[in-house]
Amino acid sequence: MKKENDPGKPDAGHETAHQSRQKYGMVIDLDKCTGCGTCMVACAAENNVAVRADQTDKERTITWMNLYKITNGKKFPHTEVSYFPRPCMHCDHHPPCVSVCVASATKLDFNTGIVSQIYTRCIGCRYCQAACPYGARYFNWWDVFPQDKGMDRYLSPDVSPRMRGVVEKCTFCHHRLMRAKSQAYAEDRRELEEREYVTACTEACPVEAITFGDLNNPKHRVSQLIKHPYAFRLLERLGTEPKVYYLSSRDWVRKLADNFLPGEYEPVVNRTWAADEWSTKPGRDEF
Amino acid sequence: MDSPLLPYGVKRCTPGAFFLWTLPWLALLAWGGLAAVLCLWKGLNQTHMSNVFAFALWIVFDLAIIGLGAGAFFTGFLTYIVGRKELKSIINTAVVIGFICYSGAIAMLGIDIGQPIRGWFIFWHANIHSMLVEVSFCITCYLIVLTIEFVPLILENRQIRKVRELRLVGHNLHEIMAVFAATGTFLSFFHQGSLGGMFGVMYARPFAAREGFYIWPWTFFLFVLSAIACGPCFTILCTKLTEFLSRKKLVPDDAIQFLAKMSGWLLALYMVLKTFDYLGWIYGIVPRAGLTFMDFFNEGPYGVWIIVAEMVFCGFLPAIILLTPAGRKSQGWLIFASLLNCAGIVLNRFLFIIVTPAIPVMPFDRFRSYLPTWQEWGIGMAVVGYGFLVFSLAYRYLPMFPKETELNPLPVE
Amino acid sequence: MTPFSFEWQWNIEYVIFFGLLYIALGLIGGGITFVAIKTALQVFGFMRERDFHD
Numbered sequence: 001m002k003k004e005n006d007p008g009k010p011d012a013g014h015e016t017a018h019q020s021r022q023k024y025g026m027v028i029d030l031d032k033c034t035g036c037g038t039c040m041v042a043c044a045a046e047n048n049v050a051v052r053a054d055q056t057d058k059e060r061t062i063t064w065m066n067l068y069k070i071t072n073g074k075k076f077p078h079t080e081v082s083y084f085p086r087p088c089m090h091c092d093h094h095p096p097c098v099s100v101c102v103a104s105a106t107k108l109d110f111n112t113g114i115v116s117q118i119y120t121r122c123i124g125c126r127y128c129q130a131a132c133p134y135g136a137r138y139f140n141w142w143d144v145f146p147q148d149k150g151m152d153r154y155l156s157p158d159v160s161p162r163m164r165g166v167v168e169k170c171t172f173c174h175h176r177l178m179r180a181k182s183q184a185y186a187e188d189r190r191e192l193e194e195r196e197y198v199t200a201c202t203e204a205c206p207v208e209a210i211t212f213g214d215l216n217n218p219k220h221r222v223s224q225l226i227k228h229p230y231a232f233r234l235l236e237r238l239g240t241e242p243k244v245y246y247l248s249s250r251d252w253v254r255k256l257a258d259n260f261l262p263g264e265y266e267p268v269v270n271r272t273w274a275a276d277e278w279s280t281k282p283g284r285d286e287f
Numbered sequence: 288m289d290s291p292l293l294p295y296g297v298k299r300c301t302p303g304a305f306f307l308w309t310l311p312w313l314a315l316l317a318w319g320g321l322a323a324v325l326c327l328w329k330g331l332n333q334t335h336m337s338n339v340f341a342f343a344l345w346i347v348f349d350l351a352i353i354g355l356g357a358g359a360f361f362t363g364f365l366t367y368i369v370g371r372k373e374l375k376s377i378i379n380t381a382v383v384i385g386f387i388c389y390s391g392a393i394a395m396l397g398i399d400i401g402q403p404i405r406g407w408f409i410f411w412h413a414n415i416h417s418m419l420v421e422v423s424f425c426i427t428c429y430l431i432v433l434t435i436e437f438v439p440l441i442l443e444n445r446q447i448r449k450v451r452e453l454r455l456v457g458h459n460l461h462e463i464m465a466v467f468a469a470t471g472t473f474l475s476f477f478h479q480g481s482l483g484g485m486f487g488v489m490y491a492r493p494f495a496a497r498e499g500f501y502i503w504p505w506t507f508f509l510f511v512l513s514a515i516a517c518g519p520c521f522t523i524l525c526t527k528l529t530e531f532l533s534r535k536k537l538v539p540d541d542a543i544q545f546l547a548k549m550s551g552w553l554l555a556l557y558m559v560l561k562t563f564d565y566l567g568w569i570y571g572i573v574p575r576a577g578l579t580f581m582d583f584f585n586e587g588p589y590g591v592w593i594i595v596a597e598m599v600f601c602g603f604l605p606a607i608i609l610l611t612p613a614g615r616k617s618q619g620w621l622i623f624a625s626l627l628n629c630a631g632i633v634l635n636r637f638l639f640i641i642v643t644p645a646i647p648v649m650p651f652d653r654f655r656s657y658l659p660t661w662q663e664w665g666i667g668m669a670v671v672g673y674g675f676l677v678f679s680l681a682y683r684y685l686p687m688f689p690k691e692t693e694l695n696p697l698p699v700e
Numbered sequence: 701m702t703p704f705s706f707e708w709q710w711n712i713e714y715v716i717f718f719g720l721l722y723i724a725l726g727l728i729g730g731g732i733t734f735v736a737i738k739t740a741l742q743v744f745g746f747m748r749e750r751d752f753h754d
Contacts, residue, residue, distance in 0.1 A: 096492075102414055102420050102423065126336075126342065127419050131492065133648035134648075139338055141332040164330045165330060235491070235649060261578075415713060428724055456736075466731050467728065469727075
């Protein structure tokens with residue numbers, strides 16, 4: 001009998017142009033990101049993320065997509081600012097949170113590369129939160145969708161709201177994948193088109209800083225973008241193999257994405273974004 | 288009033304005095320009970336835990352008392368498996384302490400998880416690759432073993448002994464105690480270890496991560512060693528406190544001295560291995576993560592002093608005192624060294640549980656701080672109150688110190 | 701925990717982990733059963749009650 005967490009072998013009759021294992025991932029262009037926060041709002045609305053009347057306690061609010069503001073630490077007029085959207089990295093190699101989960105409530109799906117969370121299985125021990133270096137996991141400290149208050153009318157019917165006392169995280173809008181798959185199945189297609197399944201944040205970004213797709217599929221733009229010399233990942237040297245990539249032409253931004261010993265960081269180019277306006281040049285994305 | 292319940296040939300305080308003595312501990316229990324009700328009813332927002340400090344004060348209490356309670360399994364091992372006869376005068380104390388520590392820890396864990404009703408998922412839907420699953424299984428099984436070890440002592444109560452069936456149960460349990468002690472040693476070894484493994488396997492947290500052997504990070508072995516190094520010292524401290532409060536000698540010196548010497552050797556071995564562990568971490572894990580040792584202490588109140596305190600003042604210093612015959616034979620130095628030894632294990636657990644999340648991994652993140660709420664302190668202190676209460680009841684009504692009558696003969700009337 | 705929960709896999713890791721667990725539980729359960737039977741036999745006089753010396 002095939003077990004649910006089998007690594008998933010390719011089906012014999014499944015003929016695709018690329019490897020049968022999909023590996024959904026994201027590329028976020030930090031040079032384009034304006035820090036408007038639309039991704040956060042879209043994510044919260046799409047995924048029924050709990051919002052309380054008072055959201056000031058930032059260590060206990062839930063933001064699957066979190067936006068960090070980083071600066072190069074220099075004084076005016078040399079100050080530069082960048083915004084750093086941080087969804088779950090959906091680590092591809094031995095995700096730190098998966099192996100520690102006591103109740104098998106979180107899994108890395110080998111067929112899609114998505115790290116899932118089963119809310120009704122989670123016991124709320126929070127070991128996964130302790131193990132995640134990105135702070136991408138959030139605990140439900142409160143009951144946020146009280147019944148009989150009319151809050152349920154604002155909920156998306158595709159995503160289950162979470163109960164108090166469980167951990168939740170970005171799922172790469174997994175329900176959208178399910179929906180796209182159902183549509184493809186109804187149309188007797190075996191493969192999804194590139195834009196057919198994208199996350200809410202990808203769709204909402206007004207400057208199209210976020211690109212989403214199958215990293216294993218050479219036809220998808222993400223699979224080319226990650227080969228860009230400006231591409232990097234957050235805390236890459238820890239070995240978690242994140243499937244979220246970032247692009248930035250600015251060295252200080254790339255340098256802030258990981259820890260480096262003195263002299264370890266090798267700049268890609270020595271010119272900064274301010275100097276050559278690389279990111280605004282047409283044709284950059286056609287790399 | 289309760290004299291028919293007291294063991295033969297011993298002197299105990301009056302029921303009134305005993306009642307007054309239990310009041311502060313009952314107050315702590317009431318405080319903790321209120322906090323527990325609030326946490327279970329309103330949720331963990333009653334605490335100051337956060338998405339950054341997912342593990343906090345309760346886990347420090349848990350790991351600390353489980354480490355301190357390790358005297359039970361180690362003394363049991365030495366008494367029943369190795370056959371050290373002199374330890375029979377202290378094994379009951381060790382078992383009672385172990386029972387208090389483990390039952391207290393499990394009760395705390397029940398409140399600590401966000402969905403206590405789903406607690407059984409740990410067992411039923413176990414993810415065997417998680418160190419916490421190993422901890423849960425071993426801790427629960429070991430609590431059963433400790434209960435079995437505790438039961439014969441309860442059945443030794445003067446009134447219960449009069450019931451023939453119960454007395455027989457107690458005796459028969461006692462006869463095969465080696466089987467339970469061996470099982471307990473096995474279980475305890477693995478859960479003390481996996482408590483350490485829990486932190487060592489967090490490979491994306493450079494402050495806690497460690498390399499290791501096969502599936503076990505070095506913290507696995509170091510936690511076992513540190514627990515058996517400080518557990519006996521905690522047993523000594525509890526005995527000395529009881530002796531101080533009851534103003535009489537309860538355990539012969541040979542048992543105390545043997546435990547102290549054992550503790551000293553184990554602590555010395557632990558400190559040597561811990562030094563290698565720190566060196567391996569500083570020159571291996573830390574630079575591989577792109578960090579230097581000092582990077583961890585850039586911000587916040589935790590500095591290198593905390594490591595120095597753990598290693599030198601609460602590690603090498605008590606080890607030297609305990610290994611020097613003159614040091615451990617002097618009452619004051621023995622207690623001082625035991626206190627430092629126990630403080631060292633608490634500090635070690637604190638480093639792994641609180642300092643790890645406080646130090647950011649992402650370079651643009653910042654240092655976080657955390658202070659527990661009264662609800663968190665309440666539940667922690669309730670375990671202390673529970674411990675004092677159970678220990679006092681056991682001391683008053685059960686022959687916990689078998690040599691008490693021999694060491695303190697009552698005047699012939 | 702048992703082959704009836706769906707996470708169960710018939711591989712060596714599961715056999716070792718749960719094998720050791722069930723051995724430990726078996727020893728505890730066996731010990732208790734032994735004591736129960738022995739006590740029952742002594743209570744009902746099928747077995748001689750030994751004096752307990754310690």
